[in-house]
Amino acid sequence: MKLASKLMAAVTIFTVSCLFADAARAESKPNFLIVLADDCTHNDLPVYGGRNAKTPNLDRLASQGLVFDRAFLAEAICQPCRAELYSGLYPMSNGCAWNHSASRSDIRSMPQHLGAEGYRVGLAGKVHVQPRQAFPFESVDGFDKNCVRDPTQPHRLQSALEFMTRDAEPFCLVIALVEPHVPWVMGDASQYPPKSIELPPNIADTPETRRAFGRYLAEITYMDSQVGEILEALDSVGHSDDTLVLFSSEQGSQFPGNKWTNYNTGVHTALIARFPNVVPAGRRTDALVQYADVLPTMMEMAELPYERDAFDGQSFAGVLKGQLNEHRDYVYGVHNNVPEGPSYPVRSISDGKYHYIRNLTNENLYIEKHLMGIKGDGKLNNKYWQTWVYNSFDNPNAYRLIQRYMRRPAEELYDLEADPYEMNNLAGQAGLAEVRSSLSAELERWMKGQGDPGAEQDTVESLQAARQDRHRFGPAND
Incomplete structure (x- = not known):
């Protein structure tokens, strides 16, 4: 063969090889990397207007991706x-409607849905879902699983790197961090001098509160540094461009009115998505989304077959791709207080602008034992609440916030755009009677569809039945 012919043959082979490689890339499925904070109030982050915390890595991620301004979860626990996130099902449907309980053993979650289509699905860090047969994640080492350890164990990225590069199959990796969950012991609290902190209006101003808030902010910054290292690791193995990254802050922090409540600072979560050349960079969306929507969204982004009836949520892939700026009409909320304190069931609904909350046994006092009480040496209980009580005589604002937390009306209605901290209850305003009535009716419809009996769900009997996989209520029990 002449030299010219050999060169032509080589070029032809190279060209065909490139075409096959391009075709393989076009047919390849995206990887998924989900990074979760733990108990981080969404609007304490600068990307959502927070004025204290330093989060350079999350700020950078937001500049590279799409920020959801109206993302919610159903239960702030x-x-x-x-x-909900892992199953695409609301609490009543998946069976986990309390803390320290269990989902239904026969549900399918991320590992089954994605695993059936060739994905390796792993979880590093905090697990806190059960039973195992419902959530059979591959365990990935390197991040502390214990959210109350003091101090948090040093993290290592080797296992995550190995998981992401093990073989040619696409991966889904959840890294569930344990900051800024209490105890607030990680990070450098000296970066946040108490007197320089700007407290949110739903938190009473006492010296002890400021010290605690500074420690909490330090943990946010520590969490942010972990996010940065995780994203650097993803880049180091060449998967930044073929991976959909999702960051979420989970529910609100362990301050009154955030975690363990249906208030906006409890159920509203941060959600940032990055996928180069697919998700528009440096943009925000008002699309209303919920944790139950995430798994069906992942299925659609990977072009995987699934039955829409398998999920309570609906895919917002069109929003991710920049094709839509609207998604659902309503997000829904649940709170069952057992075993965190005496029964105090709450249900809620929002259309993105108005937030309607129904306190089903408002004749009772609301009590959350971890936040308000002390056990043993009090290592996991912050003392700021006691200073609110002590100062309530000469601190009218502290007294008002104590009342807001413990003694609630039967109905609450808030304008989230004008009042994101929900300090002004509009439920009694005649001009909003139609809004209140409409949201109340839709909440009733949703509860009925979920098989939610309301107060009877927030009982020791219902919790114990769930732990034994004998769930008393729910869509399957109608």
């Missing part, structure tokens, strides 16, 4: 919100 660690285990229920994770069960």
Whole structure:
């Protein structure tokens, strides 16, 4: 063969090889990397208007991706919100409607849905969902699983790197961090001098509160540094461009009115998405989304077959791709207080602008034992609440916030655009009677469809039945 012919043949082979490689890339499925904070109030982050915390890595991620301004979870408690995220099902449907309980053993979650289509699905860090057969994630080492350890164990990225590069199959990796969950012991609190902190209006101003808030902010910054290292690791193995990255802050922090409540600072979560050349960079969206929507969205982004009836949520892939700026009409909220304190069931609904909350047994006092009480040496209980009580005589604002937390009306209605901290209850305003009535009716419809009995769900009997996989209520029990 002449030299010219050999060169032509080589060029032809190279060209065909490139075409096959391009075709393979076009047919390849995206990877998924989900990074979760733990108990981080969304609007304490600068990307959502927070005025204290330093989060350069999350700020950078936001500049590279799409920020959701109206993302919610159904229950502002660690285990229920994770069960919703991983299953695409609301608390009543998946069975986990309390903390320290269990989902239904026969549900399918991320590992089954994605695993059936060739994905490796792993979880590093905090697990806090059960039973195992419902959430069979591959365990990935390197991040502390214990959210109350003091101090948090040093993290290592080797196992995550190995998981992301193990073989040619696409991966889904959840890294569930344990900051800024209490105890607030990580990071450098000296970066946040108490007197320089600007407290949110739903938190009473006392010296002890300021010290605690500074420690909490230090943990946010520590969490942000971990996010930065995780994203650098993803880039180091060449997967930044073929991976959909999702960051979420989970529910609100352990301050009164955030975690363990249906208030906006409890159920509203941060959600940032990055996928180069697919998700528009440096943009925000007002699309209303919920944790139950995430798994069907992942299925659609990977072009995987699934039955829409398998999920309570709906895919917002069109929003991710910049094709739509609207998604759902309503997001829904649940709170069952057992075993965190005496029964105090709450249900809620929002259309993105108005937030309607129904306190089903408002004749009772609301009590959350971890936040308001002390056990043993009090290592996991911050003392700021006691200073609110002590100062309530000569601190009218502290007294008002104590009342807001413990003694609530039967109905609450808030304008989230004008009042994101929900300090002004509009439920009694005649001009908003139609809004209140409409949201109330839709909440009733949703509860009925979920098989939610309301107060009877927030009982020791219902919790114990769930732990034994004998769930008393829910869509399957109608």
